[in-house]
Amino acid sequence: MLLKVNHVYKSYGNKRVLFDNNLEVDHGEIHGLVGKNGAGKTTLVKIISGVLTDYEGDVLFNDKNINHLSVIERQQEGIYVVPQHAAIIPEFSIAENIFLGTWPRDRLGQVNWKELYENAAKALAEYGLSYDPAMKGKKLSLVEQRKLNIVRALFSKAKLVILDEPTTALSAEERDSLFDFIEELRKEGTSFILISHYLEEILKLCDTITVNRDGQCYTGYKKGEVDEETLSTLIVGKNIELSSRPEEERMKNKEPLLVCENISGKGMQGISFKAGKGEVLGLVGFPGSGARELARALSGLHPVSAGRIKLNGSEIPTPKNPAQAVRQRIIYVSYDRHKEGVVQLLSIKKNISLSILESSLKRMFGFIDERQEDKNAREYFEKLNILAASVNEAVGQLSGGNQQKVVLSKALSCQPEVLILDEPTVGIDVKSREEILALIHELTKVRGLSVLYLTNDYNELLRIADRLLFFDRGKVVTERANLNLTTDEVIRIRDEAKEGEAS
Numbered sequence: 168m169l170l171k172v173n174h175v176y177k178s179y180g181n182k183r184v185l186f187d188n189n190l191e192v193d194h195g196e197i198h199g200l201v202g203k204n205g206a207g208k209t210t211l212v213k214i215i216s217g218v219l220t221d222y223e224g225d226v227l228f229n230d231k232n233i234n235h236l237s238v239i240e241r242q243q244e245g246i247y248v249v250p251q252h253a254a255i256i257p258e259f260s261i262a263e264n265i266f267l268g269t270w271p272r273d274r275l276g277q278v279n280w281k282e283l284y285e286n287a288a289k290a291l292a293e294y295g296l297s298y299d300p301a302m303k304g305k306k307l308s309l310v311e312q313r314k315l316n317i318v319r320a321l322f323s324k325a326k327l328v329i330l331d332e333p334t335t336a337l338s339a340e341e342r343d344s345l346f347d348f349i350e351e352l353r354k355e356g357t358s359f360i361l362i363s364h365y366l367e368e369i370l371k372l373c374d375t376i377t378v379n380r381d382g383q384c385y386t387g388y389k390k391g392e393v394d395e396e397t398l399s400t401l402i403v404g405k406n407i408e409l410s411s412r413p414e415e416e417r418m419k420n421k422e423p424l425l426v427c428e429n430i431s432g433k434g435m436q437g438i439s440f441k442a443g444k445g446e447v448l449g450l451v452g453f454p455g456s457g458a459r460e461l462a463r464a465l466s467g468l469h470p471v472s473a474g475r476i477k478l479n480g481s482e483i484p485t486p487k488n489p490a491q492a493v494r495q496r497i498i499y500v501s502y503d504r505h506k507e508g509v510v511q512l513l514s515i516k517k518n519i520s521l522s523i524l525e526s527s528l529k530r531m532f533g534f535i536d537e538r539q540e541d542k543n544a545r546e547y548f549e550k551l552n553i554l555a556a557s558v559n560e561a562v563g564q565l566s567g568g569n570q571q572k573v574v575l576s577k578a579l580s581c582q583p584e585v586l587i588l589d590e591p592t593v594g595i596d597v598k599s600r601e602e603i604l605a606l607i608h609e610l611t612k613v614r615g616l617s618v619l620y621l622t623n624d625y626n627e628l629l630r631i632a633d634r635l636l637f638f639d640r641g642k643v644v645t646e647r648a649n650l651n652l653t654t655d656e657v658i659r660i661r662d663e664a665k666e667g668e669a670s
């Protein structure tokens with residue numbers, strides 16, 4: 168065995184987070200680590216990588232006890248974590264990024280650029296990547312950046328690479344390309360631990376799976392031994408039913424709530440569409456197709472040069488910033504919660520009330536209605552099942568998925584009429600995802616809000632959307648009612664629309 172975790176326990180203060188965790192990873196193995204939000208996956212990874220050292224139990228690597236080693240020393244042994252938001256320095260070249268911190272130097276201490284670029288070219292060729300070493304990091308797509316981070320790990324002599332939700336925000340094609348890359352590296356003997364909430368990819372790629380539930384590890388499930396349903400049950404601890412929006416709801420005739428006419432701007436060319444009251448509209452397209460640009464433009468995050476927006480029959484000004492969009496009750500939930508979602512140091516309550524401090528919570532002389540603030544936060548805390556001791560806990564102390572639930576709570580507490588969800592279930596476990604889809608269904612049915620839904624997970628999209636708009640080159644190229652559609656058909660329509668546009 169390459170890695171052995173033996174009887175590991177961990178507490179944060181009085182809160183016991185991991186109980187008697189055991190896990191083994193073999194040489195050349197891809198090991199899946201799955202579990203509900205807050206189950207303890209990240210904590211276990213932090214223990215393996217040495218970020219946390221105050222734990223009980225033992226971590227052995229290549230039969231050597233490494234409890235006393237720091238992060239850097241464990242990296243030198245060959246343990247390397249590629250976090251979800253893996254750092255690429257955008258203004259640095261690919262070569263500079265690969266050898267970050269270890270650029271070759273001459274006798275005078277000057278960087279030896281020739282050697283740096285030659286080494287980078289060799290490294291890229293060795294791992295079958297055809298990037299130009301001199302190209303700036305910012306030119307790489309998300310999947311290319313993730314591959315580059317793995318190459319960087321391997322060049323630091325990694326034997327075990329831990330990937331934390333590596334496929335977040337990638338398209339199906341990009342996921343496959345990343346998996347092929349991982350498979351190739353595994354054949355050469357590298358081991359991987361893969362954390363993901365996408366059970367389909369875990370089942371496809373991993374040789375062994377460990378389920379972390381309520382801080383305990385249930386380990387050793389071999390490829391082919393479990394299917395998606397069993398795995399969901401193991402994660403949640405009970406059966407979980409995947410629901411879909413009822414057909415009669417999808418087919419209902421809905422009066423228009425949001426009408427956009429000829430919206431143009433950077434990456435958008437005359438986009439027109441209507442979204443009905445209580446309708447969930449799926450936006451489908453490759454990056455740069457105009458779908459995300461439109462979502463952000465309606466939220467005041469992307470410039471609009473022309474076009475008209477009507478809400479409830481009246482024309483409204485195109486929002487120039489998110490605050491104006493919030494006042495118009497158009498609320499956007501970003502796919503990037505770190506940059507545009509939560510303030511880590513603030514409590515759950517303060518995060519939820521951030522966007523309504525100036526409106527529904529404001530009282531005379533600028534005071535904040537604290538009772539209302541508390542009540543509002545508790546309502547969403549309970550509705551979205553946020554796992555924390557109370558609404559006063561700092562968001563930075565929550566697991567990733569629970570932070571995402573805070574982002575959604577913040578959006579919902581603005582009482583949106585139009586809710587724009589951009590990859591809203593990023594990092595969210597199988598059970599919570601069901602709860603969120605059910606909540607969206609309820610909000611549209613009861614409150615009648617319009618939802619624009621962007622995701623690369625077409626399976627999820629087909630379970631919630633009433634209608635799909637397909638985007639390419641800044642335009643809506645076609646639309647389909649969600650009647651008997653499959654994910655393969657969505658991909659086919661998307662690709663045909665793209666080819667049709669190109670010709």
Ligand SMILES: Nc1ncnc2c1ncn2[C@@H]1O[C@H](COP(=O)(O)OP(=O)(O)OP(=O)(O)O)[C@@H](O)[C@H]1O
Nearest residue numbers: 179204205206207208209210564565566567568569
């Ligand atoms: N710094 C911290 N202080 C206090 N509690 C923490 C801290 N970090 C994590 N926790 C708690 O430990 C528990 C496990 O969190 P962890 O981040 O390991 O979960 P996870 O399985 O990675 O979840 P997710 O899928 O949502 O990322 C959670 O209850 C979380 O709130």
